[in-house]
Every structure is written in C-alpha cells, then in structure tokens.
Amino acid sequence: MSTPLFNHITIIGPGLIGSSILRRIQKDRSIAKTSTAYDIDPKVCDRVRVLKIADQVVNDPEEAVQTADCVVLSVPVGAMGSVTKEITPYMKKGSILIDTGSTKASVINAIKPYLTENMTYVPSHPMAGTEFSGPDAGYDTLFENHWCLLTPTEDSTPESIEKITKFWQMMGANIRCLEVKHHDKVCAIISHLPHLLAFTICNTVNHLSEETRTEVLDYAAPSFRDFTRIASSDPTMWRDVFINNRKALLEMLARFTEDTQAMAKAIRWQDGEYITDTIVQARKIRKSIVDDK
Numbered sequence: 599m600s601t602p603l604f605n606h607i608t609i610i611g612p613g614l615i616g617s618s619i620l621r622r623i624q625k626d627r628s629i630a631k632t633s634t635a636y637d638i639d640p641k642v643c644d645r646v647r648v649l650k651i652a653d654q655v656v657n658d659p660e661e662a663v664q665t666a667d668c669v670v671l672s673v674p675v676g677a678m679g680s681v682t683k684e685i686t687p688y689m690k691k692g693s694i695l696i697d698t699g700s701t702k703a704s705v706i707n708a709i710k711p712y713l714t715e716n717m718t719y720v721p722s723h724p725m726a727g728t729e730f731s732g733p734d735a736g737y738d739t740l741f742e743n744h745w746c747l748l749t750p751t752e753d754s755t756p757e758s759i760e761k762i763t764k765f766w767q768m769m770g771a772n773i774r775c776l777e778v779k780h781h782d783k784v785c786a787i788i789s790h791l792p793h794l795l796a797f798t799i800c801n802t803v804n805h806l807s808e809e810t811r812t813e814v815l816d817y818a819a820p821s822f823r824d825f826t827r828i829a830s831s832d833p834t835m836w837r838d839v840f841i842n843n844r845k846a847l848l849e850m851l852a853r854f855t856e857d858t859q860a861m862a863k864a865i866r867w868q869d870g871e872y873i874t875d876t877i878v879q880a881r882k883i884r885k886s887i888v889d890d891k
Contacts, residue, residue: 679708
C-alpha cells in the first residue's frame with residue numbers, strides 16, 4: 599500500500615463540506631491514514647460519532663490539531679479568524695492549514711494575523727455544495743468534477759500548494775489558481791448574487807397579501823421551485839458571505855440592477871426586439887454552462 603498523502607487530517611466544522619471530506623477519506627485511505635473531526639457544537643460532534651465518518655471526534659480544539667499534518671477550516675467565513683486564533687498555537691511544525699471559504703480576501707485577512715512559523719497556509723474554495731447543511735448532508739462524491747479554486751498567498755510554499763492541489767484532486771475536483779480579488783468578483787456573480795436573488799424573491803413572496811401569497815405557494819411552477827431551491831441554504835453561512843464579500847457583490851448587484859431596469863424599460867415600451875435578443879443571449883450562456891458539464 600502506498601504512503602498516504604497525509605498521515606493525519608483534522609476537519610474543523612464537519613458540515614456539508616467538512617463531512618464530505620471525511621467521507622471521501624473513509625473511502626480512500628490514500629488521502630489520509632487518520633481523520634479527526636471537531637466542532638464547537640457538541641451536538642454536531644455527537645452526530646459525527648453516530649455517522650462514523652471520522653476516525654476520532656474530539657471536543658477540544660487543541661487536541662484536534664496538535665498531531666495533524668493538515669487542518670481544514672470548514673466554518674462560516676465570519677468565524678475563520680477567531681477559529682484560527684484558537685488553533686494555530688497548537689499546530690505542529692510543518693503542518694498545512696487550508697480553508698474552504700467562498701470569500702477569499704476577507705478570509706485571508708482574518709487568518710493571516712494568527713499564522714505562525716510552524717505552518718503553511720493555502721487558501722482554498724471548493725465550488726461544490728447543496729442547499730443542505732450539517733454532518734448528514736455530506737457525501738463522498740460531492741467534489742467530483744467540480745472546480746476547487748486556490749488563491750495562494752506570497753507565503754504559500756510551492757510544496758504546500760502542490761500537496762493541497764493533489765489533495766483536492768483526490769477529492770475528485772478540478773483545480774485552478776486565481777488571484778484573490780478576481781476570485782471574489784467571479785464568485786460574486788456566479789454564486790453569491792444568485793443566492794441573494796433567491797433569498798430576496800422568497801422574501802418578496804412572503805410580504806405579498808395573504809391571498810396572493812397563498813396562491814403563489816400553492817401554484818408555484820417548476821421554474822419558481824428550481825430558481826428558489828438555493829433559498830433553503832444555511833442563513834449564518836450566507837449572511838457571512840454577503841457581508842465579507844460586500845464590495846464585489848454590490849458591484850455585481852449594481853450591474854444586474856441596470857440590466858433589469860433595461861429589461862423593464864423594454865417591456866414597458868413593448869420593445870420586442872430587445873426582449874428577444876436578451877432571451878437569445880441568455881439561452882446561449884445557459885447552453886454553454888450545460889455543455890461544459
């Protein structure tokens with residue numbers, strides 16, 4: 599049997615992403631010989647024990663990281679700094695720290711002050727997920743054929759970048775390295791803005807008159823159900839994403855608002871040519887997305 603990529607990996611925050619990593623490790627021991635899970639919520643730890651997706655589950659952050667070769671932070675982006683501050687004094691020499699946050703500038707700025715000379719930090723963002731959360735939501739093929747975006751810092755060593763690239767490839771992901779600000783702008787339009795719109799349109803429905811609201815919920819067409827699926831996502835996670843990527847998100851929201859206003863103007867003045875052209879262009883974009891899968 600070949601030597602595993604890591605001897606010991608610790609997952610902090612075994613929710614959808616974290617528990618999926620743990621499940622993949624259980625399936626493929628060439629990734630890590632031993633896995634540990636830790637969460638600030640004892641109920642989450644208890645659930646991971648019941649699911650048996652980690653080799654050990656601990657209730658103390660120091661114990662969780664002190665022998666780990668790789669520590670994965672899979673917590674809401676707003677908590678990255680405080681969790682890093684808590685664990686880095688106990689991480690062993692030569693270990694690698696990665697995060698799975700969907701905003702990178704804010705996360706890197708939050709984590710950097712607490713890094714020590716003992717470890718190397720490689721920021722990561724697996725572009726995979728569902729509207730569900732918690733340890734039960736994960737599955738071992740979550741990352742298959744999805745992108746994982748790396749945004750190495752000037753302190754990320756070539757060796758650590760190579761190792762974390764291999765780690766995500768073993769998870770089934772495709773890898774690309776991006777500059778931090780470009781990452782945040784891209785994710786604002788392809789992920790953060792769609793979630794904002796889904797949350798908002800559901801909230802709009804909620805504020806309709808009672809009669810209309812009931813009919814909307816009763817007669818919701820497949821298009822409405824498909825579009826709003828992601829509105830079931832975790833509130834804490836997305837609150838933190840919106841706040842921590844606010845500059846890029848507000849920029850994309852402003853551009854979207856301009857395009858929406860242009861479409862509204864075309865509808866008001868019955869500009870069929872503009873409406874048709876917009877739909878045709880949208881169909882092309884949608885087809886290119888589907889064809890790339």
